[in-house]
Amino acid sequence: xxxxxxxxxxxxxxxxxLSVRDGNRTRAAPCRAxxxxxxxxxxxxxxxxxxxxxxxxxxxxGTEKSLKHARALASGExxxxxxxxxxxxxxxxxxxxxxxxxxxxxxxxxxxxxxxxDLFAQLKEAMKDHRxxxxxRGFKEVYFLAIDDYGVEYNSEWELxxxxxxxxxxxxxxxxxxVITNKDLSYLxxxxxxxxxxxxxxxxxxxxxADYRETKR
Numbered sequence: 001x002x003x004x005x006x007x008x009x010x011x012x013x014x015x016x017x018l019s020v021r022d023g024n025r026t027r028a029a030p031c032r033a034x035x036x037x038x039x040x041x042x043x044x045x046x047x048x049x050x051x052x053x054x055x056x057x058x059x060x061x062g063t064e065k066s067l068k069h070a071r072a073l074a075s076g077e078x079x080x081x082x083x084x085x086x087x088x089x090x091x092x093x094x095x096x097x098x099x100x101x102x103x104x105x106x107x108x109x110x111x112x113x114x115x116x117x118d119l120f121a122q123l124k125e126a127m128k129d130h131r132x133x134x135x136x137r138g139f140k141e142v143y144f145l146a147i148d149d150y151g152v153e154y155n156s157e158w159e160l161x162x163x164x165x166x167x168x169x170x171x172x173x174x175x176x177x178x179v180i181t182n183k184d185l186s187y188l189x190x191x192x193x194x195x196x197x198x199x200x201x202x203x204x205x206x207x208x209x210a211d212y213r214e215t216k217r
Contacts (some may be wrong), residue, residue, distance in 0.1 A: 005017075005031060005037040006033070006036040006037075006119070008031070009031060009033050011031055011033035011036065012031040012033065012036060012037075012047055013147065015031075015176050016030065016031055016036065016037040016194070017031060017037070017108055018030075018031055018122045019030060022064045022147075028108040029108050030105060030106065030108055033168050037046070042043070052094075052095045052098040052099055052102070053098075053099050053102050053103070054067075054070075054074070054099045054103065057092065057095055057096065057099060060090065060092070060209050061209065062091065062207060062208040062209030063091065063092055063096075063207055063209045064086075065205045065206070065207075066085045066087075066093070066096055066205035066206075066207040067096065069083055069085075069203050069205050070085070070096045070097075070099065070100050070178075071103075073100060073176060073178065074099065074100040074103040074104055075103065075107075076107065078203075078204050080200070080201055081153055081174050081175065081176045081177065081201055081202075082170075082171065082176075082177050082195055082198070082201055082202035082203070082208060083177070083178045083202070083203050083204075084178075084179050084180075084198055084202070084203070084205070085097070085178070085179075085180050085181075085203070085205045085207050086180075086181045086182070086183060086184065086185060086188075086195045086204070086205070087117055087206055087207035087208050087209070088182060088205065088208070090209075091158040091207045091208065091209040092207065092209055093182070093207050094147075094148055094149070096180075096207075097113065097146050097148045097178060097180045098113070099118075099164075099213070100146060100178055101113045101144075101146050104144045109143055109144055110142055110143040110144065111142070111143065111144040111145075111146070112138075112139070112142045112145055112146070113145075113146040113147075113148065114139075114145075114146075114147060115147075115148050115149050116147055116148065116150040116151065116154055117149065117154075118161050119139070120148060120154055120162070122135060123135060123136060123162055125210060136162065136165065136166060139166055139169060140166055140169040140173075141173075141175075142175075143175060143176070144175070144176045145170065145175070145176070145177050146177075146178040146179075146180070147177075147178065147179045147180065148180045149180060149181070149182065150179055150180065150181040150183075150192070151181060151182060151183055152183055152187050152188065155189055160189060160191055160192070163191075163192060164191050164192075165185045167195050168190075168195070171195045171201070172209070174201070180195075185204070
């Protein structure tokens, strides 16, 4: 589900954001009152993801390029909007994904993160009452989208068509999009990779770190 503010929040009156001074300018900041927008983000991310950030990311050999591009996109300083991070399991890719989402949220921007399996499961479930198009529209239009754990198991013709529709729409609108996969590029269909081949709008990073989880112990 999308992140939701508390409609009865006394701090932001249900809007989800507050106006705060930042030097000589005013910016919108997500509401941190109990039960409001920031709590909603934390609940949606769940588990270990709540505590993952760029600050506690372990910079091991093989993560340099993906970390650089992830931080640039999350901070709004990147000269690209599509980012694909790929490599073997355990290399810290999901940590980077969660770090991106956290920083984008803290900047007060609309962001949504979802596992690929959950994305396709929700789209299929929505077919029962003809909500697939409306649900997919939400993923197309959210400002920042991060899709974690995309794999070759989602390569049925229907899944490829929906994923292609989603990526084509976001590419056309120039909306920031991150895709994380444990597969090598040689295993991914060209329809999935096509938007990431554009060196003007996209970057592809091979995260070839050793098992990142072992280094955190």
